[in-house]
Amino acid sequence: MSVAKPLPHDAAHLHVTGAARYVDDIPTPANCLHLAFGLSEIAFGTITDMNLDDVRSAPGVVTVITADDMPFENDVSPSNHDEPLLTSGEVNYVGQPIFCVVATSHKAARKAARKSRITYDEKQAILSIEDALAADSRFEEGPRVYKKGDAASAIGSATHVIEGAIDIGGQEHFYLEGQAALAQPQENGDMVVMSSTQHPTEIQHKVAEALGVPMHAVRVETRRMGGGFGGKESQGNHLAVACALAARATGRTCKMRYDRDDDMVITGKRHDFRITYRAGFDDTGRIKGVEFVQYARCGWSQDLSIPVADRAMLHADNAYDLPAARIESHRLKTNTQSATAFRGFGGPQGMVGIERVMDHAAHVLDMDPVAIRQCNYYADAEDGGLSAPRKPAASPPEDILDPKKGEDLASRGAATEVRQKPGDSGAEGQTTPYGMAVTDFILGRMTGTLLKTSGYAARRDEIAAWNAENPVIRRGIAFSPVKFGISFTLTHLNQAGALVHVYQDGSIHLNHGGTEMGQGLFQKVAQVAAARFGVGLEAVRITATDTGKVPNTSATAASSGSDLNGMAVKAACDTIRDRMAAHLAERHQADPATVRFADGRVHVGEESYSFAEAAEYAYVGRVSLSATGYYRTPDLSWDRIRGAGRPFFYFAYGAAVTEVAVDTLTGENRILRADILHDAGASLNPALDIGQIEGGYVQGAGWLTTEELVWDDSGRLRTHAPSTYKIPACSDRPDVFNVALWEGENPAETIYRSKAVGEPPFMLGISAFLALSDAVAGCGTQYPALNAPATAEEVWRAIGRARGQVRS
Amino acid sequence: MTLSISLSVNGESLNVPLEDTRTTLLDLLREHIGLTGTKKGCDRGQCGACTVLLDGKRINACLTLAASVDGTDVTTIEGLAQGDTLHPVQAAFIEHDGFQCGYCTTGQIMSAVGLLSEGDAGADPERIREGMSGNICRCAAYPGITAAVLDAERRQSESEGTSV
Numbered sequence A: 001m002s003v004a005k006p007l008p009h010d011a012a013h014l015h016v017t018g019a020a021r022y023v024d025d026i027p028t029p030a031n032c033l034h035l036a037f038g039l040s041e042i043a044f045g046t047i048t049d050m051n052l053d054d055v056r057s058a059p060g061v062v063t064v065i066t067a068d069d070m071p072f073e074n075d076v077s078p079s080n081h082d083e084p085l086l087t088s089g090e091v092n093y094v095g096q097p098i099f100c101v102v103a104t105s106h107k108a109a110r111k112a113a114r115k116s117r118i119t120y121d122e123k124q125a126i127l128s129i130e131d132a133l134a135a136d137s138r139f140e141e142g143p144r145v146y147k148k149g150d151a152a153s154a155i156g157s158a159t160h161v162i163e164g165a166i167d168i169g170g171q172e173h174f175y176l177e178g179q180a181a182l183a184q185p186q187e188n189g190d191m192v193v194m195s196s197t198q199h200p201t202e203i204q205h206k207v208a209e210a211l212g213v214p215m216h217a218v219r220v221e222t223r224r225m226g227g228g229f230g231g232k233e234s235q236g237n238h239l240a241v242a243c244a245l246a247a248r249a250t251g252r253t254c255k256m257r258y259d260r261d262d263d264m265v266i267t268g269k270r271h272d273f274r275i276t277y278r279a280g281f282d283d284t285g286r287i288k289g290v291e292f293v294q295y296a297r298c299g300w301s302q303d304l305s306i307p308v309a310d311r312a313m314l315h316a317d318n319a320y321d322l323p324a325a326r327i328e329s330h331r332l333k334t335n336t337q338s339a340t341a342f343r344g345f346g347g348p349q350g351m352v353g354i355e356r357v358m359d360h361a362a363h364v365l366d367m368d369p370v371a372i373r374q375c376n377y378y379a380d381a382e383d384g385g386l387s388a389p390r391k392p393a394a395s396p397p398e399d400i401l402d403p404k405k406g407e408d409l410a411s412r413g414a415a416t417e418v419r420q421k422p423g424d425s426g427a428e429g430q431t432t433p434y435g436m437a438v439t440d441f442i443l444g445r446m447t448g449t450l451l452k453t454s455g456y457a458a459r460r461d462e463i464a465a466w467n468a469e470n471p472v473i474r475r476g477i478a479f480s481p482v483k484f485g486i487s488f489t490l491t492h493l494n495q496a497g498a499l500v501h502v503y504q505d506g507s508i509h510l511n512h513g514g515t516e517m518g519q520g521l522f523q524k525v526a527q528v529a530a531a532r533f534g535v536g537l538e539a540v541r542i543t544a545t546d547t548g549k550v551p552n553t554s555a556t557a558a559s560s561g562s563d564l565n566g567m568a569v570k571a572a573c574d575t576i577r578d579r580m581a582a583h584l585a586e587r588h589q590a591d592p593a594t595v596r597f598a599d600g601r602v603h604v605g606e607e608s609y610s611f612a613e614a615a616e617y618a619y620v621g622r623v624s625l626s627a628t629g630y631y632r633t634p635d636l637s638w639d640r641i642r643g644a645g646r647p648f649f650y651f652a653y654g655a656a657v658t659e660v661a662v663d664t665l666t667g668e669n670r671i672l673r674a675d676i677l678h679d680a681g682a683s684l685n686p687a688l689d690i691g692q693i694e695g696g697y698v699q700g701a702g703w704l705t706t707e708e709l710v711w712d713d714s715g716r717l718r719t720h721a722p723s724t725y726k727i728p729a730c731s732d733r734p735d736v737f738n739v740a741l742w743e744g745e746n747p748a749e750t751i752y753r754s755k756a757v758g759e760p761p762f763m764l765g766i767s768a769f770l771a772l773s774d775a776v777a778g779c780g781t782q783y784p785a786l787n788a789p790a791t792a793e794e795v796w797r798a799i800g801r802a803r804g805q806v807r808s
Numbered sequence B: 001m002t003l004s005i006s007l008s009v010n011g012e013s014l015n016v017p018l019e020d021t022r023t024t025l026l027d028l029l030r031e032h033i034g035l036t037g038t039k040k041g042c043d044r045g046q047c048g049a050c051t052v053l054l055d056g057k058r059i060n061a062c063l064t065l066a067a068s069v070d071g072t073d074v075t076t077i078e079g080l081a082q083g084d085t086l087h088p089v090q091a092a093f094i095e096h097d098g099f100q101c102g103y104c105t106t107g108q109i110m111s112a113v114g115l116l117s118e119g120d121a122g123a124d125p126e127r128i129r130e131g132m133s134g135n136i137c138r139c140a141a142y143p144g145i146t147a148a149v150l151d152a153e154r155r156q157s158e159s160e161g162t163s164v
């Protein structure tokens, strides 16, 4: 069997020799044209005059496209039709595309784009959370509220009450390969687009709308991305649509890639949040009730902000059984880049809220922060999570889906809602604040194991002793757990397709709807195919994601890539395998069920054939060797308006212990050691999963420590290059970094009982933030209320707060 | 007026006309010579994706003007393997899973080759991490990268030890 092996990436050899092609590496014809956007220079206002004469006459310029040159849809929004590709009237943020230059070289296009003379009627921009609240500038009619029990009275009657607030900054994706697309015009008005995207179907849909053609006239291909992290779920729409328009207008191949500065200025980032909280506890640390108000700064257009903010609400409990909870969420509209998907999709922000509450409560009660967490955990599933079969969803969502006309159904931004009848969530036992039963919890046992392997208790004592001796360099240690819900919360996106061909020589061609961005999805899915046919991996060739092969795909997002596509591929392979088995069984008058595919051979009774011979027999016997496969996640039913139901198929778990050192004079700090235990179910590929865990942790810790986005008072992003925006480097990773996989199967029926691993480890980085908080808290007697990112400056200010001083 | 430069790229002597004297070595490699293994991550010397060897020393090709490399010897990722035999650093990157999306990988490998030939990091992981810190990996495949460089260093010093 080829599943469950630590095999390297399928393209490993290509990557180390420089032969792996990304969009910008694809050979283009000599007359290929290059695009650049002209960008808005103000945050809010209307364009009163646009003089592009100098742009048009600049060297190398072939044509300039404005909103007036778009006869069909001028919209690149994945949700609310509120995001024109090019604006002609209202301007909503510094960096918004206004026109598009098409020129003979990338440089010529960029140079010309600076030559516009645009005058604006400038208005007062809404930039901050305060601005937006004051102006009631928001998406949706008002705040969304999810409730369990009566939180206010539970808090009112609690022995201890804490309240506070935390600011949580956003995050730039900085996928190392910037956004890029290439469009090649075809006969009959058709268009082929190569795009660095996590969502080829979305690109196809948007390009078709802009060209005024049916989706069948557009084919989108994605071989690989140089990183995505959510930043290529909707943010690539602009480039692909612009290239297609230019290719249509000029009849030539057109390419666009953002220069890094443009990429950072134009595209959306992780939502920054402010979370305020009030919580009541008893003397043992058991939480009685909690109230959160989450303010999300969504930027100027809706994009995916609604489901992001929903997911933040859905993770406000993290791993804790909250007897009463009230979560209020404000989705604020501001004149900044439209915040978008980023690994974790709001989950990390929601989780930071409750982890802050635990940290704060432990400080007030003078308890070990781990003990307070353990006493609030959901109860472990008795048998390692292999729980009793759950009730099927109360009503199949398909019956009550009511798509609105013309809606962007393939996007997470779609507003289609599943309306549930009140009171039919059907959950029993411990439930989340949104009424979903937690039946697969394992963090109790995982925590016990990790505390032991990391030597937590002894190190805590040792650090206390060190701190007693060393007032300048102080150390801190912290533990944090992760419980992350797996599935798209827009239920209908939880489907996938695959296409498999077996050729007469026994080689296998495999295609599916997922995209490869470094997470190793292609490798995992190829392992599944090889295992189903009992052949070696070299027999399987995975080809670029292609809307012409597998249609109507969902974004490769929500960590669901291998869960969904692995199952679809399995279904396709099994269809072909059954046909081959039936054919061979008939020849040998055997029972098809006894035909075995293993070790590159097919065994029928006493006989055995090589897989290639079996394929050839099937071909000559006129048996179809091509099949599609389809999968949809079972048991989901979610009403996002009421905040009730079962949005997730299962939960993925993880836990981390991080130790840091802080220079109390300057606030400078570093991570000394991290110990991680993570649950990937029965891992399909431990090497790839460990890579995801290490990478996720570092990226999560980066978000909460060094990665700071700064906008000035006029709404200009001042941190638009790696010189001012600090991404973790090789020297920033922990000196000691121990990562282990939890041994256990996914109780939910997933592909080979594995679990999704793309996003959950990101939130392990929260332990680094909490360790800094621990080190800082030791500097004084007050709770330091550290904000994120905990840059050296913020750590220094928090040290002041711990000592009762005000520092600014 | 078109300037033209002569240089050797991966052992091959080339004479390239430069229409724009401000062309960078990175654009020369990617757009004029067609060697796209060297990547453009930031185009401003801050990510390391464009690292190549210039007369054996690692440099950021995006910060180097093509006009200034006249008469030099440039090695890119495409010139590292000997036929089908991977350079030890390339092999180590596969063995230790030193990448995810692969976009930074060619720069990491060239930087590692440069670092090892500088010879001051030795087998100290701390100094290797420091020496590799000019190459950003957003996927944060740093543990694999460090392990690969350490391993390549070990193999290199072993083979040097035996050949002396």
Ligand code: FES
Binding pocket: B039, B040, B041, B042, B043, B044, B045, B046, B047, B048, B049, B050, B051, B060, B061, B062, B063
């Ligand atoms: S592209 Fe040269 S350093 Fe980033």
Ligand code: FES
Binding pocket: A176, A226, A227, A518, B098, B099, B100, B101, B102, B103, B104, B105, B136, B137, B138, B139, B140, B141
């Ligand atoms: S492997 Fe993706 S940036 Fe390094």
